[in-house]
Amino acid sequence: MLEIEEKDFEKQVEKGVTLVDFFATWCNPCRRMAQILPDIESELEGKAKIIKVDVDKCEKLAREYGVMSIPTLIIFKDGKEQEKHIGIWQSDDCVKAIKKYI
Numbered sequence: 001m002l003e004i005e006e007k008d009f010e011k012q013v014e015k016g017v018t019l020v021d022f023f024a025t026w027c028n029p030c031r032r033m034a035q036i037l038p039d040i041e042s043e044l045e046g047k048a049k050i051i052k053v054d055v056d057k058c059e060k061l062a063r064e065y066g067v068m069s070i071p072t073l074i075i076f077k078d079g080k081e082q083e084k085h086i087g088i089w090q091s092d093d094c095v096k097a098i099k100k101y102i
Contacts, residue, residue: 001037003052006061013076017048017101019094022062022072024055029088033071039091040098047102077101 001021004012012018021037023030034052041050055062055070065074065081075083075098082101085094 001041001050001052003054006058009053009058009061010079012049012051014079016078017098018076019048019050019098020074020076021050021052022055022065022067022070022074023052024070027070030071033073033088036088036091036094040094043091043095044098044102048098075101 002012013020019040021030021033023033037050037052044050053061055067065072066084069086071087071089073085073089073094074081083097085097089097
């Protein structure tokens with residue numbers, strides 16, 4: 001999983017399916033989500049990528065995508081937002097959602 005900066009965001013989500021995890025280092029539910037993400041990544045077998053965006057470092061980006069609570073996970077396909085989930089997203093449910101766009 002790659003933690004990105006604002007300047008790299010568009011390039012990361014422009015092609016294919018990408019799950020973006022908007023998080024903060026001080027957020028306990030975000031830490032729990034971080035433990036689930038590797039399971040999601042292995043289940044996807046390289047068909048989609050996962051990137052992380054620290055809302056404290058990328059405030060403008062978080063505002064742009066309406067992130068009001070964290071963790072917020074957004075599925076993008078070819079640069080367009082497809083689906084948003086707020087809170088911890090269980091692995092099976094998240095993978096099922098992502099697979100709709102692969």
